[in-house]
Amino acid sequence: MAETAFHGRAIVVAGGGAAGLAAALALGRAVGGRHPVAVLDPALARDPAHEAGRAYALAGGSQRMLAVLGVWDRIADSAQPVARMRITDSRAGDAVRQPLLTFGEAGEAEGPLAWIVEGDVLVEALRQASREAGIALEPVAVKALDTASRHDLAHRVRVKLADGGDREAALVVAADGKNSPLRRAAGISWIGRPYGQAGIVATIGHERPHEGVAVQHFLPAGTFAMLPLTGNRSSIVWVEQEEEARLFAALDAEDVVREVERRFGASLGRLELLDKPRAFPLAVGIARRFTGERLTLVGDAAHVVHPLAGLGLNVGLRDVAALAEAVADAVRLGLDPAHPDALEAYERARRFDVVSTGLAMDGMNRLFSNDILPLRLARDLGLGVVDRWPGLKRLLAREAGGLTGRPPRLLRGEAP
Secondary structure (H helix, E strand, O other), X not given: OOHHHOOOOOEEEEOOOHHHHHHHHHHHHHHOOOOOEEEEOHHHHOOHHHHOOOEEEEOHHHHHHHHHOOOHHHHHHHOEEEOEEEEEEOOOOOOOOOOOEEEOOOOOOOOOOEEEEEHHHHHHHHHHHHHHOOOEEEOOOEEEEEOOOHHHHOOOEEEEEOOOOEEEEOEEEEOOOOOOHHHHHOOOOEEEEEEEEEEEEEEEEEOOOOOOXXXXXXXXXXXXXXXXXXXXXXXXXEEEEHHHHHHHHOOOHHHHHHHHHHHHOOOOOOEEEOOOOEEEEEEEEEEOOOEEOOEEEOHHHOEEOOHHHOOHHHHHHHHHHHHHHHHHHHHHOOXXXXXXXXXXXXXXXXXXXXXXXXXXXXXXXXHHOOOOHHXXXXXXXXXXXXXXXXXXXXXXXXXXXXXXXXXXXXXXXXXX
């Protein structure tokens, strides 16, 4: 492991999940020659198999970014393109679920709507690319930042580690999750609330091919999605009230399959549970600030959104792209990577997108997670209107891909 990665010019990323590793790669590509990059996280000592059962829907901008970072070629064969998406508003026992909104019909899209990649595959590819890029990966937790010395903050910050050690850095990137210790240590407050829902994730095998079709049923308890994986497999994302979700996740395989069939139907033939379901509590939240003194927040440390549109990781990767661009622009001018202008540019670039996406997902969850007849009729009418408006559908697809406005260079497939 490179000792030179840890000195006052280094950039330290706290958090070795997908967003943190992507941040390290992006910053390494942007300024690694002048500012070595390191990732610190105890999870780096564990096999990425702990991510098994989870899958991510990568939007077009995210795919371009991973290609620039040298990751896409490693996962392309394991990434399932989504050719079409069908959305219904139904009840669990409905025999027929007529799609109210579809994406990906002829002439609607230039390429796949998204790519579905399994979590362990993505994390392992990010780790490999990081090692090859000379990024130090150290399996230790970041405990706090030492901000006692105001003089030191003019040049560096001291990172205190859980094993009693410390490191010096020019910039610290907090990618340490929604309960971010670094965010709390920096005194950055959090606005949010739990949904009282949990998302159940698992991998399902099926008799018939999915043909690259993703299906999302809006059910009264929450959304139920079947996302296509390579082969005759799909990843389920199944939202229920938290107590029920824990009970469903604890069922034996046959009972889980029976409940999935009840919600999804028999269009893919006989189903088989391929791994143990896991339930994750859901919440919405946003940090009041995305930056502190020599500190930036990315991914879940900065915001969490409802998973019903699969945007969580994509929004985090948009953070990474904007941060890499802001830091690269500052360093090219001979400035510090944590220069106030760079941190302000990052905050400005991300605040509106994060707030608007969070509000949109929260509103959709409130709108669809109920069975009130007048409201159901109104939302079904709205879905039908959107389905008959190709221009609006294309705009929504571009927005989901992070390609509206002027996205950061990485999302356009360019170097940061």
